Amino acid sequence: MGKRILFTDQKSWSNEQIILAYRSQSQVENAFADMKDPHFLSWEPMFHWTDSKIRVHAFYCVLALILGSLLQRRAAQNGLSLSLQALFKALNGIQEVTNLFPPAGKPGSPGRPHVKTTLTEMDPTQQALFRFFALDRYRQT
Template sequence: MFGKRILVTTQNDWPIAKVVAAYRSQSDAEFGFRQLKDPHVVSFSPMNHWTEHNIRIHTFTCVLALQAAHLMRREAANAGEHHSVRELLERLASIGETVMIYPSTGGRPKARRMLTEDIETHANLAEIFNLNQWAPKKSSIIHPQASKTVYD
């Protein structure tokens, strides 16, 4: 930690700053592989595949999911929400939504969607990732006083 290191490279045309940055980025790659083993981030195992093809597909999917999670972390950080990948995924997983149905005033009942917890982080993440676009537009909701389906 407090010792000296000698970096040997075959990239003779790189400036020293780029060589040092490349060396330091190695720890980022190693951290990514550790996250592949973390069941709360991207669970690489258990792998229930036996053929080489399926193992390759499983590996590709896990690495792709990890890349997507890191891109989402960067997007959130650029918008002011600074979390680790694990924290970000936990917070996104904890976002819940409920539909409130209000009595009608001479027509169909009014439905209003809202987050289940009023946490600023949840609202910010919902806005950053535009989670509203993924909510059902015509969700089937059974009206409590009648057995008919209500649509937003």
């Protein structure tokens, strides 16, 4: 087991606050690493050439990172500690399927089809996320 010496200019902080701030550094580093992943919160590829469009692209990337981090924090507060990528992968797997059934009566008869929406099967992690984030309120009825 190694030892570390932490230096700070925050004289009013307690030892616990200093250690927590140091440990949270890895969360910030992980967030920037996530921005390099082409599938989640990607900074690249950037198909913009004007400064204003690059700034908007950067704003969207940082906004997505903040929103993702808030989701990650809320999941952790509910006892589900996931990386940002694992969280997005689990949420992406929660899907709603709309099935259209032919109208009742003779085949080919006019009428409105019967519509039924269902959720795909969810694993326990997805079920927990569905419950934590109250995703049921977004289902089509």
